[in-house]
Amino acid sequence: MAVAIRNVRESDLDAVLALNNAAGPAILPLEGARLRRFHQIADYFRVAEVDGRLAGFLIALRESADYGSPNFRWFRDRYGQFVYIDRIVVASAYRGHGIGRVLYCDVQSYAEVRVPTLCCEVFLEPRDDVAVLFHGTYGFHEVGQQTMPEVGRRVSLLAKDLPSFAFVRDTYLLHGGLPDLPWLAERKHLLTDPRLRVAGGS
Template sequence: MSIVVRDVLEHELDSVLALNNAAGPAILPLDAARVRHFYDSAEYFRVALRDDTLAGFMIGVGSGSEHDSSNFRWFRERHADFFYIDRIVVASRRRGGGVGRALYADAQSYAELRYPQMACEVFLEGDHDPALLFHGSFGFREIGQHVMPGAGMRAAMLMKPLCSHAWVRETYGDSLPDEPWVRARQTIAARPRLTGTRSR
């Protein structure tokens, strides 16, 4: 019954799409092209497995990203350096079982090595109290509200300071140890491209 969190695999994208679009109005819908875009470019795209079955996923980007979300832009207009959680989705049958906390703990372990704070939003439509309580118990606090253009959905904009970041920066600077759990995800955009002729 353990929860395993790891990078998403390409063959899982259809399952991620189905899980996202079954999550209800608290999560914006995706299409296959958008999921592929995240797979190719998102700094953080991880899945949670329980009993070898997809139980949830999380997608995140750094403040230097070209991410086109209006919520992301809201944070970037006000803060210089942060890690943004674009979405977290947990399968309905797995909610309340620790999957969301496992994903957030994993994301924090990644982010605190690179950013001083984490940002996310909770839509204030319907029964949003459980989501606000969950994020509040994880250290997030509301710093404002934003209405998404076009969609008209109001969101509570949340941030959480990452207290270990200053120590990591002072100790390691830009030279983090080459350990598997520290390495950044290799997105398509970041992967080296082979040039020149192939040696024989």
């Protein structure tokens, strides 16, 4: 099974919407307009393909995104810099094959050269033990709980420290940016946050 991760294309959005809305109660449904809004504002929006077929997707946003989710706002009120995973969906035919872990590894590699923390939430009502176990084994820990006002469901708010960010920041970001290396090529173009620059630096 060949898995490829790539940036979402506008032509993918109808298939992404159908996949999201077939995911079940663990994923809130979307309307087309909101998905198109994600396409405009998400800092990370990538899909997984298996042999050319859409197998899953993940949407994540930086703390500066113009986004009104109460869970996103909870993190923005408490953390200076973070990447927030809004949703991950894997098609039912591909569950249990590691697609979710591949997407999480990819979003972590995106996040760890930008921010110190990766955030998300999982539903506690109804409790999704598979999601709780997945995030626990991947290094997330609970940092709070709240009830989402629009749906009345309680969530566990999770965070994962990205210890490699301090090395990246101190070694590269504060001294002219990341080196010109092939494995960093896709990650360099968004590293323009002025908060990562030292006074008088580039």
